[in-house]
Amino acid sequence: MSSSCWTTRATKRHRDCRKPLVTILAVLALVGCQRSDPPPTPPRVVQVASAVRTDSARDLRLSGTIEAERTTALSFAVPGTVEEVLVREGTAVVRGQVLARLSAATYRDALAIAKATADQAEDASRRMEPMHRNGTLPDVKWVEVETGLNQARHALSIAQKSLDDTNLRAPDDGILARRNVEPGAVAAPGMPAMILVQTRTVLATAPVPEMQVSRVRTGQSARVVVSALDREFTGIIREIGAVADPLTRTYPIKVAISNPNGDLRVGMVAELYIRREDATSAVVVPREAVRVDEAGAPCVYVVTPEEKVRRQSVEVTGFLGEMTALSNGIAEGDRVVTSGTPMLADGMTVRILTPANAER
Numbered sequence: 001m002s003s004s005c006w007t008t009r010a011t012k013r014h015r016d017c018r019k020p021l022v023t024i025l026a027v028l029a030l031v032g033c034q035r036s037d038p039p040p041t042p043p044r045v046v047q048v049a050s051a052v053r054t055d056s057a058r059d060l061r062l063s064g065t066i067e068a069e070r071t072t073a074l075s076f077a078v079p080g081t082v083e084e085v086l087v088r089e090g091t092a093v094v095r096g097q098v099l100a101r102l103s104a105a106t107y108r109d110a111l112a113i114a115k116a117t118a119d120q121a122e123d124a125s126r127r128m129e130p131m132h133r134n135g136t137l138p139d140v141k142w143v144e145v146e147t148g149l150n151q152a153r154h155a156l157s158i159a160q161k162s163l164d165d166t167n168l169r170a171p172d173d174g175i176l177a178r179r180n181v182e183p184g185a186v187a188a189p190g191m192p193a194m195i196l197v198q199t200r201t202v203l204a205t206a207p208v209p210e211m212q213v214s215r216v217r218t219g220q221s222a223r224v225v226v227s228a229l230d231r232e233f234t235g236i237i238r239e240i241g242a243v244a245d246p247l248t249r250t251y252p253i254k255v256a257i258s259n260p261n262g263d264l265r266v267g268m269v270a271e272l273y274i275r276r277e278d279a280t281s282a283v284v285v286p287r288e289a290v291r292v293d294e295a296g297a298p299c300v301y302v303v304t305p306e307e308k309v310r311r312q313s314v315e316v317t318g319f320l321g322e323m324t325a326l327s328n329g330i331a332e333g334d335r336v337v338t339s340g341t342p343m344l345a346d347g348m349t350v351r352i353l354t355p356a357n358a359e360r
Contacts, residue, residue, distance in 0.1 A: 051335075052283070308348065
């Protein structure tokens, strides 16, 4: 066999062996490409609502708390050991009622000494007065007698006042919010022994944003909703703060509410609704559509005709029931996302959840 024929057959066998190898490499490459391509992300499912226009969104809604009209820290005027505490926290008290007592033995002894000194001075004055009238007692001596009598009388008054001050009395009607002393404790003047609050009238206190504070005034009526009682109250704006909080840029307002039955308790959460008389018609959306961005500003997600979302900054101008009034960036008829917003981003494709596909 010639060398040329041998070479031709060897080359042919080599080529035949390469074909399966090429096929295997092609299949592996195809599989590798398929594994490297991630599956497409399905659209995020959201619920939407249409923005509507109304002329009823006139209420400025604020969140606040119920506070006492007046809070008084009570303390003993004299030092001593607490002998008895007569009231418990939460008890209603009346003006002049004794709330606690100090051990009074020392003060009773001091009063007895002062009374004896005063009696002695009174007796000396009675004995010396006839002598002063007939001129047998020098004037300088009579002045000493009168001075001693006045000093004794003042000392007696002070001793009596100190004994009375061993009783801690309520300066006004109210509720005992806190007691800081127990029998056996040592009390000192100025050390708060009890906290008394007056709640026949309470104050619903809330911060007003600086952009809205010019729209409220003292004497204006306000609705106050207390969810803990599931009731609504009517009050009057009594105070508007003059200095803004340096961090939140808000001004505190206080709404006075009559509370004769004591139903409103200090610390309850309240929602204040103040009618803005200058308000006009506004676009409203459900409350759950309004979110807060990274800067703490309100925003909504608007669904475009291409079924994509666009984050839009807005300004909250009021509230109407479960709806929020908006301005600057939202128009009547815009579709806003009401659920599924935490993971949304500008340009993201969404699928709108409707009653039809919600059942699937």
